[in-house]
Amino acid sequence: MTAAISPAALAALDDWLAGQSALRGAAKNTLTAYRTDLLDFIAFMTHHKGEPQGLAPLARVTTSDMRAWMAHLRRDDVGSRSVARKLSAVRGFYRWLADREGFEPTAVLSARAPKFQKKLPRPLTKDAARAMIDSVEVQAKDSWIGARDAAVVTLLYGCGLRISEALGLTGRDLPLGEALRITGKGGKERIVPVIPAARKAVEVYLQLCPYEMTHDDALFRGQRGGPLNARLIRKVTEKARLQLGLPATATPHAMRHSFATHLLSAGGDLRAIQELLGHASLSTTQAYTSVDEVQLMKVYEAAHPKAR
Known part of the structure; x- marks a missing residue:
C-alpha cells in the first residue's frame, strides 16, 4: 500500500x-x-x-x-x-x-460526510445494574474470584471506569481512598470519586485474594496470579445477563453507560459527568441527554392520560 x-x-x-x-x-x-x-x-x-x-x-x-x-x-x-x-x-x-x-x-x-443515526448508549436500569453485580459475584466456584468479578463490575458502575481502566489499577492505588487518579484514553488524567460500595467490594476481594500484592502488581488477578484478562469479565457478565434475561447490550461497558445515565437522571451536571467519564468532547457526553429524553418520553406516554 x-x-x-x-x-x-x-x-x-x-x-x-x-x-x-x-x-x-x-x-x-x-x-x-x-x-x-x-x-x-x-x-x-x-x-x-x-x-x-x-x-x-x-x-x-x-x-x-x-x-x-x-x-x-x-x-x-x-x-x-x-x-x-x-x-x-x-x-x-x-x-x-x-x-x-x-x-x-x-x-x-468541503466534502460532506454522509448522515447516519448515532448509536445511543444502552444503559441498564438501576435494579438491573444491581442485579448484574449480585449475579456476577455468584458465578465462580472460588469465592475470591466471585469477589474479584463483583469488585471489577462495581468499579465500572460505581465510578464510571472503562474496563481497561479498572484492570489497569495496581497495588500503588491501594488502599482505595475517596478518589482515584485515572489515566484514560490518550493519556488524559482525571480524578474519580470512589463510592463506599466500591471501596468495600475491593476490600472484600483483597481479603480473599490468595496472591501477594506489591506496588507493581495488577490489582485484579487471574486464577494463576497474572493480570486479569478483560475477556473473562466480558464472559462472566454475559453469563449473568443471560440468567437475568437482560439484552445483549448488557455488557461491562453498559455499566459505565449506566453510571453516567443514572447520574444525569438524578440531576448531575453534564460537564461534571464529562470530567468523571474522561470524555475529551462534551458532545460525546451529550449522548446521555438523548437517552434521558427517550426514557422521559416513555414514562410520559405510559402515564399521561392524553398520551394513551
Whole structure:
C-alpha cells in the first residue's frame, strides 16, 4: 500500500500522525486507524488519477476526485459511519498539510460526510445494574474470584471506569481512598470519586485474594496470579445477563453507560459527568441527554392520560 505514496508524502503522513499523538494525545488504535484510512485514500487516488501520489498530486485533489472516492466506498458497502470516520481523517490530514505546504484544501474540506443515526448508549436500569453485580459475584466456584468479578463490575458502575481502566489499577492505588487518579484514553488524567460500595467490594476481594500484592502488581488477578484478562469479565457478565434475561447490550461497558445515565437522571451536571467519564468532547457526553429524553418520553406516554 505504501508503494502508492512518495517518500515525501509518507514522511508528511508520519509527521501528522506524530502530531496527533503528541499534541492531541490520540490513542495507538486511533493512530493506526488514521494511517490505514489515509493510505487507503491515497491508494484510491493513485488508481483513480493514474499517477503516484506525492505532495504535489495530493494538493491537486478536486471535488470530483472526492466524490469518486466516496462513491467507491459506497460501492464497497462501507457504512455511513465508517465513511464519515475516514473522511474525518482525510480532512484532518489535509488541513495540516495545506497549512504546511501552502495550498488551498477547499475541495477536500468541503466534502460532506454522509448522515447516519448515532448509536445511543444502552444503559441498564438501576435494579438491573444491581442485579448484574449480585449475579456476577455468584458465578465462580472460588469465592475470591466471585469477589474479584463483583469488585471489577462495581468499579465500572460505581465510578464510571472503562474496563481497561479498572484492570489497569495496581497495588500503588491501594488502599482505595475517596478518589482515584485515572489515566484514560490518550493519556488524559482525571480524578474519580470512589463510592463506599466500591471501596468495600475491593476490600472484600483483597481479603480473599490468595496472591501477594506489591506496588507493581495488577490489582485484579487471574486464577494463576497474572493480570486479569478483560475477556473473562466480558464472559462472566454475559453469563449473568443471560440468567437475568437482560439484552445483549448488557455488557461491562453498559455499566459505565449506566453510571453516567443514572447520574444525569438524578440531576448531575453534564460537564461534571464529562470530567468523571474522561470524555475529551462534551458532545460525546451529550449522548446521555438523548437517552434521558427517550426514557422521559416513555414514562410520559405510559402515564399521561392524553398520551394513551
